[in-house]
Amino acid sequence: MPRTALPDRATTPSRPHLPLRPLWLCRVCAAPWPCSVARLALRQEYAHDRIGLSVYLCAVLHEAAADLYRLNPHDGPDPAALFTRFLGWARPRHLP
Numbered sequence: 001m002p003r004t005a006l007p008d009r010a011t012t013p014s015r016p017h018l019p020l021r022p023l024w025l026c027r028v029c030a031a032p033w034p035c036s037v038a039r040l041a042l043r044q045e046y047a048h049d050r051i052g053l054s055v056y057l058c059a060v061l062h063e064a065a066a067d068l069y070r071l072n073p074h075d076g077p078d079p080a081a082l083f084t085r086f087l088g089w090a091r092p093r094h095l096p
């Protein structure tokens, strides 16, 4: 029997895990953004455009670095940690 209606849970969009700027914490779970749910959503959204995902994350990293250094200019975030947080997780695992 084909299903014509999905349960409410499937049709009601849940609150997206978006960043709260300029702190760059998740608006839903308060984890450093992108939280695990946001990463999963981004992987799904860019499933067929990994380069597009990297370009988007580079832009986000640039904005986040500017915000976070503006908030804390004397003890800003470690650049390597920012790279890992915003871009490192999206690196393809099957490259030679």
Ligand SMILES: [Zn+2]
Binding pocket: 017, 018, 026, 027, 028, 029, 030, 031, 035, 036, 037, 038
């Ligand atoms: Zn979240």
